[in-house]
Amino acid sequence: MQGTVWFKLSGTAFLIFTTMENIAAILHGANDLRIESVPVPEIKENEVLLSMKSVGICGSDIKYWMYGKCGKFTLEKPMVMGHEGSGKVVKVGSGVKHLKIGDRVAVEPGVPCGTCRLCKGGRYNLCQSIFFCATPPDDGNLCRLYRHSAEFCFRLPDHVTDEEGAMLEPLAVAVYSCRKGKVGLGTKLLICGAGPVGILTLMVAKQNGATTIVITDIDDTRLALAKSMGADVAIKVTTDDPSTIAANISNIIEGFPDVTIECSGTNFGFSTGIYATVPGGLLVMVGRVPGGVEFPLNLAFTKEIDITGVFRYANCYPTALDLVSKGVVDVKPLISHRFPLSETVKAFQTAASRDTKAVKVIIECDQN
Structure with missing residues (x-):
């Protein structure tokens, strides 16, 4: 039995x-x-x-x-x-x-x-x-x-489903990433990678007051979902040159992002963040890059970009639950x-x- x-x-x-x-x-x-x-x-x-x-x-x-x-x-x-x-x-x-x-x-x-x-x-x-x-x-x-x-x-409150409860874990990563990136009112944000964490990050960033959010990926379906969830600009990566993507982003939003949150876990995404982020800006590494290639680190240092890592999260579950419970993040x-x-x-x-x-x-x- x-x-x-x-x-x-x-x-x-x-x-x-x-x-x-x-x-x-x-x-x-x-x-x-x-x-x-x-x-x-x-x-x-x-x-x-x-x-x-x-x-x-x-x-x-x-x-x-x-x-x-x-x-x-x-x-x-x-x-x-x-x-x-x-x-x-x-x-x-x-x-x-x-x-x-x-x-x-x-x-x-x-x-x-x-x-x-x-x-x-x-x-x-x-x-x-x-x-x-x-x-x-x-x-x-x-x-x-x-x-x-x-x-x-x-x-979990009665109106929050079990599936939504499970989704609090990746949402907590998104909450922590936005905190580490100091995403707030007026932030211009680039998110590399339109997977679950990338899309959740854009939704949290919207609630934090980010005014312009650009997201990149190689997959049309995920980019379309990101656009429907609030991304202002969704760009498909079709080149192996990160500086080209950065220049394209700059042309579209008429400037450079204040913050880049890298969620793709790729060398390309890391390099794109260095090229794209405004001098004096922040680059938050959520994904883990494989390595094995050269990165434009001297450019990052010359631009005084602050590069910070994210390892899981701390003290973010209450916020994640609040966002879902109040219907702010779906x-x-x-x-x-x-x-x-x-x-x-x-x-x-x-x-x-x-x-x-x-x-x-x-x-x-x-x-x-």
Whole structure:
């Protein structure tokens, strides 16, 4: 028997126990993703057990699946995938006061130590002891039953869907990127890359008061979506010369962007940002460039462009939830495909293929 067993007393439902088999999407190596049965986790006093609902596939997930590594992180043992998730509380630890059984929550996937200098300074995303879902060696939440620190679970209002809860993770990246880029009233902004994070960044930038937003990509479908979501100018990249794109942008907006946020994770995007950004401006690196080529860094230094990196986010989930809850940012149009947990491999294939025109792929963990 599978499922959650409930009883009712005076019209109120109470959870008795969970009989659901716990299955998870486990990566064993490059191109070796399996659906397997795993034990139901035991929670600690400050944790909750979640019945996972919606989990999104991120670009980093695809890199782990395809190559067994992403950036400086390498898969060394089997790992449960997934870090963009939402779920329903089915069990609470004795120390948890702000959540109860039945609450639906968005899961902020990073749980820092909370005691180091970086954590105490508010930059817990840089904590060297942080647990982060689906980053080796830490297991993720692409499973039916998952335990997590209650402190990093954010209760969803009734009108916010499970899918929107899962989308708070990439939205938090967008919120943090705009903060790092000091995007505000009157900002002229260039976004390189019209993937989910790039489009979410343009929506956050609009709310911050950016007056001109240019977005670039190689895909017509994503550019069209970006235009429909508020981009003032959408430019298809058809050249291998970043200075040409920069000159084109300057001609269109009659000047140079104050800020560039690079979301494509390409060497071309990084170089474009250097050429395009106004002298004295900001270049925010969200994507991770492969390297192996020369960048016009001397030009960046001569222009006094401040180049800053983004690593995940810190203190951004409340803002992301507020934006979605109040209807200020609509994340739903970005969700292009949905799959049950049993079809996770197909979901990853869809997310990785250009032919599918996928933007954000969601896996529904409570569906067979």
